Amino acid sequence: MTAILSARDLRREFVTKRPLFGAPTVVRAVDGVSLDIAAGETFAIVGESGCGKSTLARLLLRLIDPTGGEVWYDGEDLAHLPADRMRALRRDLQFIFQDPFSSLNPQMSVGALIEEPMRAHGIGTPAERRARVADLLSRVGLRPEHADRYPHEFSGGQRQRIGIARALASGPKVLIGDEPVSALDVSIQAQVVNLLEDLKDEFGLTLVIIAHDLAVIRHMATRVAVMYLGEVVELAPAADLYAAPKHPYTETLLAAIPVAAWGARPARTLVEGDPPNPIAPPPGCRFHPRCPYATDICRTERPVLTDAGEGRSVACHRAAELSLAGLDGAEPGRSPAAAARFALYARAMAGDPDKTNDPETGQTQPRQTGD
């Protein structure tokens, strides 16, 4: 495995309160994360809100400066690079934002937004850049003439496509998406996930996808890192992780995925309560207060991420002895009634090819405001 992007003991603390006297209050949002992301893979980072996954994504691209640790890309430590060298490297490392409504400058036309990365890095002549903007727009499922419009004229899914086109414009090698679909309607999520998959193959990208639930990235990720309170607790190839999790927290996340199958198990909640306050994390294993398998050692000794064979690592004292439930790989079944309705729908669609158009991209109205 050749790593394209590596994190070494990456740390980031935020000072939440700095009193005039006494010690400041510190949150360790990312606490000693080490990762190797292989060229060409889709690497997913999952965890509950507040576990530090967005901070980690921003640290990997140095959108925020780390408190400690290193990020290696192409033989250079991004964490300690001078500002102008870092700026030049951003051509290779791009970011997709979570909220498509606030991540596009409202004052710029779509064409200017997509052209901007090329301008910033001096790529091509103005005419070449405009041609590439048109090309990128059609590539992400929009129309070239959309370049003259403004972001507010598009729906959430369309804006996310604009954000993706912008991220692709400079010809990056690594694309990091911070929950790129979580702000979108469920029906649109699948489209954008599929688009990212296609673009990854077409442009030879390495994708890093941040997600808060395992369902979204199930069919997309090559490997998955599960984060809890600023630490990676389990890292494994996606198929293995879904089939047989080794960390109790991963099992919890998997159990929370609703299975849309006839007669399948319902979504369950294995643990109660919220994650502990990250300002004062519990001693020992950080998951022990919520863990159904916790023993004495879990309360006192902090487990470290150790190799568990088959390319997997896990940070759990009891990983070897526990046998945890995964998600069986069965395709979702349908009730007879639902199956009949789907068949009817498929026939109707086949008879009227116009209606098979992607409802997101086949713009029928001049203005669409939001989802």
Add this chain to the structure above:
Amino acid sequence: MSTVATTPAAAAAAEALPRKQSRVWRKFRANKAALLGGAIVAFFVIVALLAPLLPIVDPTATDWLAVRQAPSAVHPFGTDEIGRSVLSRMVWGAQASLLAGVVSVAIAVCLGVPLGVMAGYLGGWTDAAISRVTEAMLAAPFLILAIALAAFLGPSLTNAMIAIGLSAMPIFIRLARGQTMQVMTEDYVESARAVGLTHWALVTRYILPNIFPPILVQSTLTIATAIIAEASLSFLGLGQQPPAPSWGSMLNVAKNFLEQAPWMALYPGAAIFLVVLGFNLLGDGLRDALDPRDH
């Protein structure tokens, strides 16, 4: 900002789309209040510019036989306490008043906005230094500060404009700083950094266009304040020097004769009112037209 058309159909569709400039103009044109404001401002600007060409008497010529005459065919707006034509003084005074309003606000914006953006963008010690000085200036009332500065610089219309501009600057520093800090929290600013923009490109393409509307509105309001401040400075002998006219100095003299010659105050007062109204309507209209989010 045109698209490279890849197909004839796309080219036709691209041509059918309105251009950005015409879109702003169309929105502005549809706003009747903004058009009225623009017309008022344009009227006073044209009158001020054409003052030497208009068939009116010398604004400084006194006529002791026609002191405090009520408006009549000979003196359409009446005469003042030493027999000068109020109409002539109004027309020539428009130059001083409009210039004082526009130039002093231009000074305040050109100095205040860069300082405010710097404070908001850089933060830390730069912000602390700029903000403390701004607060110190704001602690002194606007007019007192303008009077002190004008007295320090020496009496003339130019110095009065500089004094008013510097006194109005803290408002723009504070506004630009706050707006910058607000815009900085937006995701699109982070996206600009992720793309690899220089600080200069980020400030000029992301910060300034997004803080422009409130600054425009504040500017129109401050033009009004500045016209009145110029009047006050002229009254104290620190602005427009007699016998050259300005609306402010006319108004200040006229207040002594409100009962005997109300027309002396009526016309300059109405002119100040109208210009201020015009600038406010124009500013509101511009803000709405320039905001791509509004319909």
